[in-house]
Amino acid sequence: MTVDALSPWPRMIALVDMDCFFAQVEQMDNADWFKKPVAVTNGLQGTTIITCSYEARAFGVHTGMRLKQARQLCPGLIHAPSRPYRYAELSTRIMEGLIDITPDVEVFSVDEAFLDLTRCQTLYKGAMNIAYLIKRRVWQVSGLRCSVGVSGDKTTAKFAAKKEKPDGMTVIHPEEAADALAPEPVTALSGINKGIGRFLAHYGVERCGEMKNIPMSLLSKRFGHLGRRIWLMAQGQDPERLTFNVKAPKTIGHGKVLPPGTHQKNTVLIYLQHMAEKVAARMRCFHYQAECFFIGLKTERGWLKTKAHAGIYTDDGHVIYQLCKAFVDFYWAGQGVWQVQVTALSPQQGKQLDLFEQPDLQREHINQTVDKVNYRYGELTLAPARLLQKSTMPNVIAPAWKPKGHRKTI
Numbered sequence: 001m002t003v004d005a006l007s008p009w010p011r012m013i014a015l016v017d018m019d020c021f022f023a024q025v026e027q028m029d030n031a032d033w034f035k036k037p038v039a040v041t042n043g044l045q046g047t048t049i050i051t052c053s054y055e056a057r058a059f060g061v062h063t064g065m066r067l068k069q070a071r072q073l074c075p076g077l078i079h080a081p082s083r084p085y086r087y088a089e090l091s092t093r094i095m096e097g098l099i100d101i102t103p104d105v106e107v108f109s110v111d112e113a114f115l116d117l118t119r120c121q122t123l124y125k126g127a128m129n130i131a132y133l134i135k136r137r138v139w140q141v142s143g144l145r146c147s148v149g150v151s152g153d154k155t156t157a158k159f160a161a162k163k164e165k166p167d168g169m170t171v172i173h174p175e176e177a178a179d180a181l182a183p184e185p186v187t188a189l190s191g192i193n194k195g196i197g198r199f200l201a202h203y204g205v206e207r208c209g210e211m212k213n214i215p216m217s218l219l220s221k222r223f224g225h226l227g228r229r230i231w232l233m234a235q236g237q238d239p240e241r242l243t244f245n246v247k248a249p250k251t252i253g254h255g256k257v258l259p260p261g262t263h264q265k266n267t268v269l270i271y272l273q274h275m276a277e278k279v280a281a282r283m284r285c286f287h288y289q290a291e292c293f294f295i296g297l298k299t300e301r302g303w304l305k306t307k308a309h310a311g312i313y314t315d316d317g318h319v320i321y322q323l324c325k326a327f328v329d330f331y332w333a334g335q336g337v338w339q340v341q342v343t344a345l346s347p348q349q350g351k352q353l354d355l356f357e358q359p360d361l362q363r364e365h366i367n368q369t370v371d372k373v374n375y376r377y378g379e380l381t382l383a384p385a386r387l388l389q390k391s392t393m394p395n396v397i398a399p400a401w402k403p404k405g406h407r408k409t410i
Contacts, residue, residue, distance in 0.1 A: 006126045009174055012117040013242075014150045015157040016098065016134055019166035021111035022087055023053040024144055026080040037061065038078045039070055042257070050082060054166055084397035090142050092403040097141035101134060106242040110397055114154055116242045127171045135169060151177055153238035158190050177236025182209030189233055196223070196230065208234040252288060253343025254278040261300070261336030265328065268297065268337050272324040273317075274387055275342035277380070280317035283347060284371055289313040290344035293320055295327045298339035304331055305341075313348060316363060318384075320344075 018024065022040045027033045037056035039049045049070055052061050059074035071077050091110050098105050101124075104116035117130055124130045131148040138146045145167040149160025152174025159181065160170040172180045181189075186208055187197040199222065200206070203214050211234035219227030232239055254275045262268060272295070283289060291313045296305035308323040324342060370382045380387055 008121055009118070009127070009152055011152045011174070012121045012127060012130075012150065013152065013154055013157045014115040014117055014130065014134060014148055015108075015154070015161040016094075016113045016115065016138065017147045017149070017158075017161040017165070018091075018094070018111035018138075019145050019147055020051055020053050021091075021144075022051045022082060023056075023080070025083075025087060025090060027053060028143055029086070030080075033078055033080075036078055037074050037076060038080050039067065040080045040082050041067055042082050044079075044081045046081065082397075087397050088403075090144070093141050094138055094144075095403050097137050098134070101130075101137060104242060104244070106244060107403060114157065114242050117150075127173075128169070131169045131171060135167075151236070153177070153233075153236065154240055154242070155189055155191070155233040155238035156181065156236050159184070159188070172236075174236065178209075181234060181236050182207065184208050186211065186230075186234055191226075191233070192230060205234075211235060248349070249288070249347055251294075251343050251345055252279055252282055252290070252347050253294065253341060254282075255339060255341035257339050258337055260338055262338075263334055263336055265332075265334070268328060268332070268340065269325060270386055271340045272328070272342060273321045273384060274380075275340055276320040276324055277317035277383060277387065279342050279344055280315050280320055280367075281371060281374070281379075283315040283344060284367060287349050288344070288347035289315045290347040292345045293323055294341065294343040294345055295324050296341040297328075297332060297337045298341075299335045299337055301335065304335075306331065307345065316367060318363075321384075 023038045026038050026040060027036070035055060037053055037059060039052040039056055039061060041047065041049055047067050049061065049063055049065050049067060051063055052070070056070070056074055056077060059077075061070040061074055061077065067079060087110065095105065095107050095113055098113055098115060102115050102117055102120050104119070106114040106116075108114055115134070117124070121127070121130065124133060127150040131150050134148050135146055138144060147161050147165045147168040147170075149157045149163070149170050149172070151157045151160050151172040156172055156174075156177045160172045161168070163170045184207060185197075186192050186200055186205060187194065189208070192200075200211075203218065205211055205214055211231060216228055216231040219231050221227070223230065229238065229240060256271050256275055258267070258271055279293075291310050293308050293310065294305065295308055296303050298304075306327050308327060310319055310323060314320065320342065373382045374380065
């Protein structure tokens with residue numbers, strides 16, 4: 001199919017994907033590591049790789065691999081402890097820089113962003129030129145490389161960005177999107193998990209080009225709106241628009257990995273209290289409260305978990321910790337623990353008052369003072385005495401981190 005490269009598209013969407021973002025930052029900040037195999041873990045004590053450079057991947061090293069195994073594959077592997085605040089700083093700089101190209105930017109994750117270029121495409125004279133300008137702007141504000149995909153919808157743009165990595169640039173015209181996607185496995189598209197893949201395979205759909213062989217109604221009946229979107233996605237017609245505002249949270253949670261097989265009750269409680277205080281501080285920062293909390297311990301037999309009710313809406317770490325302590329006392333039998341999780345469920349914005357419950361104004365004042373001090377001098381500068389013994393493992397930056405709103409957290 002022959003298309004006019006400069007004619008305006010009905011929609012023009014770009015996806016910016018920072019190549020091995022954390023590892024690339026470490027290579028940039030440590031000149032001796034440039035073009036050398038680098039693996040990033042959660043702190044010096046971290047044993048699992050959270051990302052690695054392309055030089056390390058050439059040896060078979062990959063995300064999720066144990067550091068010990070990675071060093072066997074790549075003896076010269078450089079171990080870099082993660083620096084989440086540095087990554088957040090550069091991510092913010094990149095996202096703000098992209099706004100210079102178009103104000104219509106959706107921060108998709110800490111290292112990805114969608115740009116809606118529909119309204120300004122004629123100004124920049126074509127998709128390929130826009131892709132080049134995006135890459136140049138990212139380099140100007142961060143000194144980092146990225147891969148850019150441009151097409152007529154979000155799913156195809158994301159697919160395009162993955163085609164030529166690292167430092168790639170791929171344009172798929174909307175009229176060519178269906179043909180470009182046709183030979184690809186449906187599970188290669190963002191948002192189609194293995195469960196959906198199995199459902200589609202049952203009806204003879206394993207590749208995108210086979211999607212047109214089944215009716216949209218089959219998917220919409222099983223998956224609702226998502227099903228309709230999947231049917232269109234596979235044919236290069238993803239209808240989803242960019243989202244510019246951070247949606248209200250369904251949950252606010254934090255988790256932490258423990259030394260494998262931890263049996264000491266005091267250690268488990270320290271980790272739980274740390275997570276309870278982080279959840280509470282994050283809720284207070286964005287004026288949320290919750291009444292119900294998920295509390296979980298990951299053991300060798302899977303998750304030991306509960307949904308605990310406080311009886312009142314709260315943003316107080318002490319109240320949340322008491323729920324955690326009661327859970328441990330009642331449910332935990334001393335089995336080895338690998339991870340803890342504390343999550344506020346269905347948090348509500350604004351104070352939720354109980355007619356028969358008097359607010360603890362002194363406690364609220366203490367929490368406000370603690371938040372001010374910790375904001376200025378660092379997390380847990382003021383904290384319960386038990387947390388002086390907290391884990392030395394650093395905080396992590398979640399993939400869903402965003403530079404604004406309740407997802408701006410580490």
